[in-house]
Amino acid sequence: MQCPCNPEKDYKNCCQIAHKNINSATTAEQLMRSRYSAFVLANIDYLQKSHHSSTRPTKKEKREIEKWTTSVNWLKLEVLNSTSDTVEFKAYFMENGSINVIHENSKFVKENGHWVYLGAAE
Structure with missing residues (x-):
């Protein structure tokens, strides 16, 4: 199977390695890519x-995310820029017959010894 x-x-x-062991994502970009693949594969955990x-x-938001991520058709990921702790990307998906895009500059930090998504960078 191709990696999303x-x-x-x-x-x-690629991303299956991080999905099995989050500590294997050694950069913010690797974690971000593994999160995109998790959205595509509906790996909510x-x-x-x-x-x-x-x-x-x-928990309620988690259920909503799972419902939404399985209702759209993920098309592709473009990484536009990456620093040590931010990743700017575009994630394309099809929803209700229209192509949409999530464009975000995401902020990542280390917590419990591994990279995690904090939120959109300011």
Whole structure:
């Protein structure tokens, strides 16, 4: 299976490694790519684990995220810029017959020894 974050790589040699062991994501960009793949694959437990404890979605929000992420058709990820702790990206998806895009500059920090998503960078 191709990896959702980069169709030139196999999932088993890319994001699956982080999905099995979050500590293997050694950069903010690797964590961000693994989170995108988790959205595509509806791996909500990984999304929760890779989210900072102070901004982690509630159980109700988790159910809403799972419902939404399985209702859209994920198309592709473009990483536009990456620093040591931020990643600017565009994630394209099809919803209700229209192509939409999430464009965000995300902030990442380390918590409990591994990278986590904090939120949109200011």
